[in-house]
Amino acid sequence: MQEPGRFTRIEDSVDALIARVGKKLVVAMPLGIGKPNPWINALYHRAKADPEIDLWIITALSLDRPHGRSLIERRFLGPFAERVFGNYPNMDYAEDDRRGRLPPNVRVSEFFLKTSAYIGNASVQRNYIYSNYTHAVRDALTLGVNVYAQALAVEQTPEGPRYSLSCNSDLTRDAIEMSREMGNPLVQVGVVNRELPFMPNDAVIEPELVDILVDDPAGTHTMFGTPNMRVDDQDYGISLWTSTTVRDAGMLQIGIGSLGDGIAQALITRDQDNASYRAMIEALAPGRTPAWAQLDPFKEGLYGCSEMFVNGFMALIDAGVVRREVFDHEGLQKLLNAHRITSTPDAALLAALAEDKVVSSPLNDADFAMLRHFGILKDEVSFAGGVLTLGDQSVPARLDDPAVSSALSEGWLGTKLKHGRLIHAGFFIGPNAFYQRLRDLPRELLDKIDMTRISFVNDTFGHEGIAVAQRQHARFINTSMMATLLGAAVSDALESGDLVSGVGGQYNFVAQGQTLPGARSVMMLRAWRTNSAGKPISNIVWSYGHVTIPRHLRDIFVTEYGVADVRGQPEGEVVKRMLAIADSRFQDELLAKAKKQGKVEPDYEIPAEQRQNLPEVLEARLAAFRASGKLPDFPFGTDFEPVELAAAKALMKLKRQRKSPLALAAALLRGLTRPVAKPEVLERLGLTKPKTLSERFWRALVAGNL
Missing domain, CATH: 3.40.1080.20 (Acetyl-CoA hydrolase/transferase C-terminal domain)
Incomplete structure (x- = not known):
């Protein structure tokens, strides 16, 4: 029997959401790749089919697969996108918003845009919410957000599945807590995407905080990958x-x-x-x-x-x-900063904690928990009635006593501070x-x-x-x-x-x-x-x-x-x-x-x-380091294959030349009169044997820039 609020089909979860919240839906989602794309597409299409649904999507950085405008751009990007983006699904609301095709009962507001993608787009510019990142939750809640939807990573453990906010721990907990403080708790939707890396620590979310949990194979897809760009x-x-x-x-x-x-x-x-x-x-x-x-x-x-x-x-x-x-304890961190202690627990560390009154003397329960949490005391050490015990040994819980610190340093302490970040x-x-x-x-x-x-x-x-x-x-x-x-x-x-x-x-x-x-x-x-x-x-x-x-x-x-x-x-x-x-x-x-x-x-x-601040001077000063490989184009690798890099370089030249008729004409002439330097680029772009006048034109322009 399926647990309440747990679903194996996205469409069933949408039904449950509407039944719970109604047809006035103000849905917030994280920025970037933490969005549950298949789920929001299902909800969006439900709204497109039902004019009675009033849907307002509030998010940031909606990312779509790259698409070329011209014939040559589409031929370049098509195979690349298939290889790199796999089955990543575009968000249909974003595509319709870009094209000005949102239905009247749907509204989209973002507080951060894909760079330059929406300049001149009246709908996007009109609905933009100008917020600092730290104010995004506050501002969204004042607009009536009643649903927060996010993709989740999952980890299987002997005790059952654990869920993680993975790539977007940024706003979720604040949204849950602030909405409760305002007396209008939002419905938290989590959609499992098994491609998301499971991140521990603060990213782990308690299952009881997720009102609607969806584990549908359709929710798993390739993550949006941003290819490394050339460092010039x-x-x-x-x-x-x-x-x-x-x-x-x-x-x-x-x-x-x-x-x-x-x-x-x-x-x-x-x-x-x-x-x-x-x-x-x-x-x-x-x-x-x-x-x-x-x-x-x-x-x-x-x-x-x-x-x-x-x-x-x-x-x-x-x-x-x-x-x-760094460690999540102010007193401990200050001692580390001052080099009065190291990350290895020893008698000097215990003495410093006592001297700066980072812990009480004698220890209290909170002090003992801190010492265990950070690995200063071994997990086997216990505490009761002002006494520390390890096996059949006991000492007073007073770190300000040099004799106690000396005794503890003989087998009671951990080997290294724990929970550092x-x-x-x-x-x-x-x-x-x-x-x-x-x-x-x-x-x-x-x-x-x-x-x-x-x-x-x-x-x-x-x-x-x-x-x-x-x-x-x-x-x-x-x-x-x-x-x-x-x-x-x-x-x-x-x-x-x-x-x-x-x-x-x-x-x-x-x-x-x-x-x-x-x-x-x-x-x-x-x-x-x-x-x-x-x-x-x-x-x-x-x-x-x-x-x-x-x-x-x-x-x-x-x-x-x-x-x-x-x-x-x-x-x-x-x-x-x-x-x-x-x-x-x-x-x-x-x-x-x-x-x-x-x-x-x-x-x-x-x-x-x-007065020597000029591009050609900079190029000359870095040339030797470029040639020796000290300044590589892609220091951390690239998703582009060598032939694609050559093609991309030619296409970038061509893009610049479009602004200058003379430069464009010169490239065309070179392509028509000179041997092709890199025929594999033309093959990659499907221009080896042009069949139409348009293809012959593109072939000459590309060849002229190789």
Whole structure:
């Protein structure tokens, strides 16, 4: 007989939900890959078929399989998507929303968008909810959310199945607890996806918290894998400079994409091949390596605390760079930070606990539980009536007595502190190899990864003490699209008001960088980009009609040309330091605007050594390291096959050429008149023997770019 609230068919669970909640459904789901795609598709199609159902979906980062627009893009992406994305199902509501085809009884709101995917989409832009990540639950509940649906991982144990929030522990517990506090408990739906890696610790969810649990084979599917992107010279320049801001024994937060991979590669090189690392930094600015730059290998290692657990972090853990374990106890962590104790329990550790009054004397029940939990005392030790007992031996439970500490160190103590964490994170997403690595991790290492609440990771409110203790020397590294010359950052939207992505956790991390002792906020940006007309333009501007981070929170900016530490600096000095990391093609124009506004002296001139901020100079300075393999295109592997990489390179050239008729014509001429350099690319794209005029045209363009 089936238990109440437990279902083996998705459609039955939808019936049960409607019977329980009614036809007014405000459904929240996690961002990214924690959505139960088949389940939400079933509910969405039920609403499409029944106009009486009022469905409002509130979520973020709805991810669909890549699809090409042109013939050539579809031929390139088709086989790749089949291989990489397997049976991953698109979310039908997202596709209809993108095409403007949502039925009138369905509404979709997101608080973070797939980057640039919805610029100009009126429906998506109109229904967007502008929330900090840490406020997403609060804001969603005020809109009447009555259902929270999430994909779950499952682990079989002798006692029965255990369930895990896996990739998205970020918002779920806060949503359950806050809805109860508001007197309107939501219905928690969990859909098992056996492809999800089972994550322990805070990710494990008690079955009684799941009102509707669905274990239907249709709920299991390939996870959305984000292929590693190529780390180019611009990315490596930014990443190398950023890595010099990271302190040993500190905390690290990074994001996804080529910059995240570049930083991870730079930090690994710094630790494992320090001579090459120092040579790279010297090459970036010959004779001008800043005195503050952190260049040494890591003695103690780093701890990760990041809203997103990404492939780069896994590489840092595997390389032993992220190796500084932290513990969920403020007093214990402070003693470790001060190097007054080590991770090996001994008499000195016991004495330090007593001296700083981390434990009482004599011990109480809570103290004893703490000592057992962290492995300071062996599990075999018992406690009663103020006495510690091991076998037929007993001692008074007073750690402030040197004789007791000495006695306990003879066989009563554990061999190593337990329950240390290498990383706290709210959600994860990455390439397929990353997911497989998580599935294959030894349990001892997996237990050191704690997927937990975003309210813990992205904020310090309510847990300031442990945050300060664990997050020493924190570096919160984020990315912006643009920055103003006065130190504001533009990261999520255009001055037109169109949302590009979302603020996510950026504000919270910047705020932590300003408030935690010894912490810094590091904002990375590419100094220049190519606009829609194919023209290079500066990403450092005088001003912009929208900012994500206001300039009173300015801290450290990094481009491929260097580091600008602008925290607490006068306006004029901020301008000079930002000019020093701007692309030299735009420095004169920026300087003229600053002089016009009186922000720098009329006779100020940019130093000659800062006038070499040019792409070709950067390329030359990194060329030797590129050639030697020290700066690989894909430091942590790629889902693309060699022929696909060659094809992708040609197609990217072609995309840029579309903005220039002359460049396009030149490529066409080359393709028609020269031998094909890589015929396997044409074969991969089905252009070896073109049958139509369109195919002949595409063949010539692709061949002209090989």
